Amino acid sequence: MPSPIPVTRLLPREFYPSVNLGPCSSPLERPGKDWAVPAQGFKPRSVLKLWSCVINWPELQLLQPIGSGGFGSVYKGSYYGKTVAVKKVKKCTKNKLASKHSFWSELNAAHLKHDNIVRVVAATTCIPDNLENRDNIGTIIMEYTGTTTLQQLIYGSSEPLDMETRVKYCKDIAQGLHFLHSHCIAHLDLKPANVLLAGGDVCKIADFGCSQKLERCKGVRSASHRGCHLGGTYTHRAPELLRGETATLKADIYSFAITFWQLITGEQPYSGDRQPVLYAVVAYDLRPAVTGRVFNGSPVGHTCKAVLCMCWHKNPGERPSAKELIGQIEIVQDTLKTK
Known part of the structure; x- marks a missing residue:
């Protein structure tokens, strides 16, 4: 299930990938299939439209847990060498519909950028076969702002x-x-x-x-x-x-x-x-x-x-x-x- 976010607005410029991304999970491909975007025949803007809502899994590393709640856990991570926060939204056994609402609600402000709002970098419900977690509905990568509330x-x-x-x-x-x-x-x-x-x-x-x-x-x-x-x-x-x-x-x-x-x-x-x-x-x-x-x-x-x-x-x-x-x-x- 691809994200409903306008794909041209998700990935901040510092996270723009190169044209040849290598293996990753994408709403535009079947999980587990490895392919790269060809450099020829794609204009830079078209490449960004294709990839801006995709998580390039090999570039994502989870470093340490920093919090958890009723619908998921948050980790400090690294994405394209930048420090990020990664939220994994889990299925709620008592209320599966609520956990799904939680994931999609998290993305209501994903296309917005403001100094006083935590910014979303990328999000997807597609997880590669080798990373699949039956309890995970989706993954959201956000800017890392520290852990102090x-x-x-x-x-x-x-x-x-x-x-x-x-x-x-x-x-x-x-x-x-x-x-x-x-x-x-x-x-x-x-x-x-x-x-x-x-x-x-x-x-x-x-x-x-x-x-x-x-x-x-x-x-x-x-x-x-x-x-x-x-x-x-x-x-x-x-x-x-x-x-x-x-x-x-x-x-x-x-x-x-x-x-x-x-x-x-x-x-x-x-x-x-x-x-x-x-x-x-x-x-x-x-x-x-x-x-x-x-x-x-x-x-x-x-x-x-x-x-x-x-x-x-x-x-x-x-x-x-x-x-x-x-x-x-x-x-x-x-x-x-x-x-």
Whole structure:
């Protein structure tokens, strides 16, 4: 099954292969058959169209595991001599359909390139006979951004983050969301564990296994699907999604608010059992506390509180867009400069 990604947009220039690739697995060939693209008769652009969504397996080396989740494992690897992250999406024995959705959802943003989004290099469901793994649905090669997540920085760092850095990270996330939303892509599982800290102290949104490509995204009620096939994380999930309503871009704004709150406070958003928390969020508008000195002891705190209350409003239509959110965060930054 070939990837649905526009093949001319997948492979970054630094990964362009030579014309004579040698043996590899391709959606355009039968697994196990060895052949090379002839140098004559193909223009460079045609060669790239032919190969840009293909993994050249001999050039791929897995170095070490760096993470795992419900639908797959991630490895540090090498591809054409470049360090990459490799995700193997596995079959879920309890829900095979969900694992397939996870793989294809991962590719919703594969043709996009932005500083605040983890970039996909190549992906395929075709695996050579000698590498075949019955539990593997597909393989995705991504840019390597390191292994540090925002979750680790918030809860595992010995040195607390200063407010300027926390707000800067929030702006990175908002810029990534704005870019995704401008292409009608809803992430639907935004949380600190799905934000990676790359070189240059830049945050990148990762893990698109719950994402949806919306048919229309100008209004609130314009999604093509109801909810999300894969669930997402309940603490960051918008109340309308918990009720099973249609997914929209504004669900990401709610998730951003919970993430923003975690960055500001360094605390967990909720305590207690899952079901009572879910019920309280939906029925009684439960939100993380915005009381105390953090939010009420300074102009910066007051401004952050105002942003949070807008972003996690129970009515999705009352939440700001990602573009408007960037402007709100810039106001917080300006307040920090004048404190």
